[in-house]
Amino acid sequence: MSFLILSLFFNSSLFVYKDSLPNGLKILIYPDTNSEIVSCQVWYKVGSYYEPENLTGISHLLEHMAFKGSKNFPKNSYSETIRALGGIDNAFTSELYTCYWADIGKDYYDIVLKMEADRMANLALDRKEFETEKRVVMEERRLGENTPYSPLWEGFGLISYFLHPYRQPVIGWMPILERLTYEDLVNWYKNYYQPNNAIIVLSGNVKIDEAMKKIKKYFGKIKKRTDIKERKPFDLPITGERRIILKREVKTPMMIFGYKTCAINDQDFYPLEVLEKILLWGKTSRLYQKLINEKNLLVSISGGSDIQKDTGIFYFFLVAEDTSKLFLAEKEIEKELENIINEKIKEEELNRIKTRILAEYVFQRERVRSIGFVLGSNEIATGSYKFYEEYPKRIEQVKEEEIKEVIKKYFHKDNKISAILLPK
C-alpha cells in the first residue's frame, strides 16, 4: 500500500521556481495551469518572535495598519480594488512571519503585485488611523479573553518559556498594546518591511517569465533600507516540572500539558511527528480511542508536536466534564507513553500513518492558496520551501526505535509543563 502511494507521491512532486532580485527579495512560483486563479502572497520575516517584551503585538498591529493605504493606493483602496476584481484578500501574523495574501482571477494578479510593492515601500501610516486601529486590535484581543482558551494558552506560554519570545502572545499583552506608540510602529515598518526581508509567493495560473517580468517591474526598484540581523533568542533550561492552576467561571475544566522538545532542524523532529499521529490524529488515534471512546474521561483531546523553529513543545490539550476525570486522563496519557516504549508498535499502525501522510500530500494541493502557504511558511521556518517535499520522505524513514527514543529523551517529569483551568 505504502509503496503504491509513495510512487504516486514521487510522480506528483511539485515544480517550484525559485529566484531572487538584487535587492534581496526572494521569489517562489508554483505554476498550476489547471487553476483559473492566482494566489498572490507576500511574506515578511517578522512576527512576535522578533518583538522585545515592551513591543508585544506590534507586528500584528502593523499588519492591521497595512490595510489603511499607501502612497499610491490611499485609504482602503487595496482591498476595495481587489474586491472590485472579484478577488478576496486578508493577512495573518504568527510568531515567525506576517503574510498578506490575495486570491484573484489569473488576468489581474499584476494589480496585486503593484499594490503590494507600494505597501512594501510607501505605507501611509497615518497617526490618527493608528489610534483607531489600536482600538480594533484591543477588541480582537478581548474576543480571545472572553473564551477560556486564550487565558489558558497564555498561561502555558508564560511558564513554558522564561526568556524566549515564544512566551509572548502574537496579539500582544493588553497593557503593552495600550502603550505602543505611533513612532514604534513607523520604526517597526521601516526595519522589517524591506525587500531583503520578504518573499513573494505566486501559486496558480501564471507563466514564470511573465510573472518574473512583473515582479522585477514593481519590486526591482525598491531599495533595501538596512541589513537585518538574524535574531537568535534563547531561554533558560527547564530543570523541574512547572505547573500553574488558573480559576475562572467555566463549565468544563481544561488542561494543557507538554514537554519541551527540539528545534525544527533536529533529527528528532520526524519521530515526534509520527508520535503525534499515533497519539492524536483523528478517530483512530490511541488517545481518542482510549480516553474518549473507551474510558469516557474526556470531552475532547488535541495537541501535537508544535515546533516552529527553535525548541518547541509536544503538548496535549484536554477538556473534561469534571476535574477528577481531567487528572485521570493526564495519568492515562503518561501510561500510554510508557506503553509505547515497552511494547512493540504494530507495523499496521505505523504503515497507516505513513500512508495517510503521503496521501495528505496530494489532498493539500486542492487549493492553490494552501500550496502557497506551505511554501512561504516552510521557506521562513526551515530556510527552504523544499522542506515540504522532504517531509514525507523523512517520515517514511522513521523507525519504531526512534519513536521510543524520543519519548525516553523528552517525556519525563522534570521536562513537563502544565497549565490547568478549573471552574471557580
Next chain:
Amino acid sequence: MNIFLTFLLLINLKEVEIKFPITADSLENGLKIYGYIDNKLPMVRLRVVIKAGSSYDPVGKEGLANLVINMLLRGTKYRSYEEIYNFVENFGGRLESQCDYDFSQIEIVTLSQYLDTMLFLIREILTMPKFANEDLIKLKTEILGRIKTSENFPSYLLTKEFIKNFYPKDYPYRHLPEGEINSLEKIEISDIKNFYETYYHPNNYFFILVGDFAKEKVKDKIDKLFSNLEKKEIPKLNIESFPKIEKRKMIIVKKRNINQSYILLGFEAPSGNHPDVIPLRVMNFIFGGGALNSRLGKLIREKEGLAYDVGSYFTRRVYPSQFICDMQTEIKNTDYAIDLILEELKNLKEKGIKRDELEQAKRFYFGNIPISIDSYSDKANIIREIILLDLGFDYLSHLLSEIKDLTCEKINKIAKEYIKDNFLLVIVSNIEKENLKVRDWEVEFIER
C-alpha cells in the same frame, strides 16, 4: 473612492465564461449521482448527502438527525467504529460526517485508485448500521460534553438564544443541529432506528463526486451496489408558521466575567431559492457582507474602531430564515454601536444604495466565480447547494446574468421590503440594566 479604483471601474472586466459542467445520473430507485470531473489531482471527494438535516428533528428530540449520521459511523454489521475509520485510513483517506440544518452528509476524501473500495464501504455504512445502544450512550456523552464546552463561549449562547426567540415554536431552524442537553438525554436507540427507517432511502439521498473519476464506471459501480435498495415515500415537513417578528424586541443575556457585548440583530429572510435572494445577496454585500469594504465595516471598524468583527449575512436555506447583523464591542460602547447599526439600516432603507456601490458589487461577483470554485471542496459545496435548493445546473451562469441586470432601483426595493421596522436584537453581555439606554421596545433580561 480612490482615483485608481475610479479608473478601474471604467474598464470593462473580461467577459467571464462560466464552465461548471455537472454530470448527472440516476438509478431506477431514485438515487441520483452528480459529478464534476477534474483530473488535476489523483483524488476524489466522495459525498453522500441525505436530505434529512436537523430541520427534520422531531419536537423534543432535537439533535436526533446529528446522532443518526454519527451513529452510522459507529459501526456496521461487519465493522466496528474503529475498523470503519481504519479501513479508510489504511488507504490514506479521510472520513467525516456532518449534520446541518437542511442535510446530513458523509464524506470520504480518497485517492482515485481506491474509489471503488470506498463506494463499497459507503454502501455498508448506509445500509447495514449496527445501531448499538452502548454506542449511542458513548456518542451522546461525547456530544453532551461538547455542548457543555460550547457554553463557555459567549458567541454560542448568543446564537442559541437568538434562534430560540427568532423562530416560531416547532420551526425547523429553532435549534442548533447538535441539539440541546435536555433533548439529547431523551433520545433512545428506537428514535435512531425510526429516523433512519423514515429518511435513509435511496430516493432521499444523492452522491456528489468531484475529482478524477470515470463517469460511466462510477455509475456502473453505484448501480451494482445500490440498485437493489427500494425507494420509499418520504414524509414532508409540516411547517405551520414561518418567522415573523411582530414587534421590536431586545433580549439581554447577562453573562458575568466577559468584557464585551456580543450583539445579533435579525430580520426575516426568504427561502434559499426565492427570486429575491440574488438582489438580497448583493444588497448584503454592500451593507455588511463585503468585509471591511462594506458600509458596516467602514463605519464601525474602520472609522470608529468599535469592533474587530462586524458584518451582516443571511443564511441561505431551504425554508425562510434570517438576515443578520452581528458584532462584538467593549461593553461601554454597546448603546452607541447599536445606534450606529440602526442608523445604517435606516440609511439603506430610506436612501438606498449608490450607483458605484452596485458597480463594485457586480464586479466582485463577476470576478469571484473562479475563486469560489477553485478547490474540489468548493465545487462539491456548490453542487450540494444547487441540488438542495433546486437552483438548476446553469445556476452560476444564471447568477451572473441576473446580477448583470440588477439596478439600484431593484436593490432599493428589496431593502425597503426586508429591512422591516420590527426586528429581534439579542445581546450577551456583562452589562447592567441601568447602563443601557431606555428604548421603546420590549426588553427582556436573562441571567446565565
